[in-house]
Amino acid sequence: xxxxxxxxxxxxxxxLYPGAWPTHSGLLDGDRLHPLDRLVHEDRTPVLAIGSNASxxxxxHKMVEFGxxxxxxxxxxxxxxxxxxxxxHVSRMGYVSASPFHAPDSTRELFVIWLDAxxxxxxxxxxxxxxxxxxxxxxxxPSPEVRVxxxxxxxxxxxxxxxxxHGVLHDGTGLPRTHPGQRELLxxxxxxxxxxxxxxxxxxxxFVTRARADRGRCEAxxxxxxxxxxxxxxxxxxxxxxxxxxSPGTGSSLPPPLT
Numbered sequence: 532x533x534x535x536x537x538x539x540x541x542x543x544x545x546x547l548y549p550g551a552w553p554t555h556s557g558l559l560d561g562d563r564l565h566p567l568d569r570l571v572h573e574d575r576t577p578v579l580a581i582g583s584n585a586s587x588x589x590x591x592h593k594m595v596e597f598g599x600x601x602x603x604x605x606x607x608x609x610x611x612x613x614x615x616x617x618x619x620h621v622s623r624m625g626y627v628s629a630s631p632f633h634a635p636d637s638t639r640e641l642f643v644i645w646l647d648a649x650x651x652x653x654x655x656x657x658x659x660x661x662x663x664x665x666x667x668x669x670x671x672x673p674s675p676e677v678r679v680x681x682x683x684x685x686x687x688x689x690x691x692x693x694x695x696x697h698g699v700l701h702d703g704t705g706l707p708r709t710h711p712g713q714r715e716l717l718x719x720x721x722x723x724x725x726x727x728x729x730x731x732x733x734x735x736x737x738f739v740t741r742a743r744a745d746r747g748r749c750e751a752x753x754x755x756x757x758x759x760x761x762x763x764x765x766x767x768x769x770x771x772x773x774x775x776x777x778s779p780g781t782g783s784s785l786p787p788p789l790t
Contacts, residue, residue, distance in 0.1 A: 532562050532587050540588040541713075545625035545739045548713040550586025552642065553605060556682060559587050560602035570606045570681045575645035579672070579679065579692040580605075581615050582629030582710070584654065585642040597653045604645040611638040612677035613692070616699035616707040617716060619762040620666050621752035625743035627716060630667075630695035632707040633766030643679060643690060658693045667693040668771035694767045697753060701763040726755055 532538040541548040557564040564587060583589040590603055614634030622628050646654060659665020673689040680686050702708035710716060717735040721728050730752055731738040742749055756762050 532564055532591075535564060537564065537587045538562065540592040541583045541586060541626065542589060542592050542624050545743070546713050546717075546735055548624075548626040549582040549629055549710075550589050552585045553587060553607075556604075556606045558602050558604055559590055561600070562591065564605075565602075567604055567606070570604075570683055571685060571687075572604055572645040575604070575647050576651050577643050577645055577679075577687060577690045578651070578654065579608075579610065579613065579631070579677075579690045580642040580644050581613075581631045581692060584644060584693075590644070593653055593657050594650065597649075599649055599653055601647060601650065603650060606643045606645065607682055608641055608643050608687075609638060609680045610641045610677065611635075611680075613637065613639075613641075613672070613767075614707060615639070615641075615710050616765060617710050618666070618695045619697040619700055619753065619756045620695065621742055621749040621756075622666075623742065623744050623746060623749050625739040626713050627720070629710045630699050630765060631672075631692050631767055632699050634707075643681070643687070660693070666696060668696055670694045670767055670770035671772070672767065672770055692767070694765055694771050696771075697756075698762040699765045700756065700761050705763055707763060707765060724755070724759060726759070727752065730755065 537551050537553060539547060539550065541550045553564060556567050556570060558567050612635055613631045614637045615629050616632040618628045618630040655661060655669060658667035660667060660669050669691055671689055672692050674686065677690065678686060679690050699707045714735050717738045721733060721738065730748060731741045
């Protein structure tokens, strides 16, 4: 992955969020990205990667943290019905992450990652799915509301995705805003809010430094988004259901995420 520029994880370099994405489908196996022999994996769960879950460096970081060494198929797809918005919470990783929103007329290239039971439990935990107050819930987005067409023309019957339980930030008109990349986003947010600057400083670098691993400050920033009426619904909340995460017993056995 080093030679492809895909090794760095946003967890280690927050201003690079969402991280570098591959230019083609591949099998993430340790620190290598191999060609895929097929795009559909019926024995795995398809998850639509909206932000850093499409970054091989980030995915590898998550799996290594829990001792998971099995490979992850990453498949490029043409997705209609979902926009990439801004999560209405501040992550303890030091960034403001991406979250999907309902966008019927939007079509873009995204990745579907195919996860086995152990891998799904790890990613669920990293998103806070098993926790009642976790930042994300996992939703099943069905076709035709969300159309996911793979590179070979196959259309999936649906796909899982992580929907922010806090909502998403709007663009000033009440509509969800799109995520422009971390440095640009933090600059805009800080310029627009004196209270946010009091919490996190005046530059993206200061924001990252103050936010990382500071639960209280991140929670205060999340509340501030709501207090300043910057938040709207994603339109995907209705698809979130309470579910068992991963294989039986694995979800609850994983420690709380640092999100």
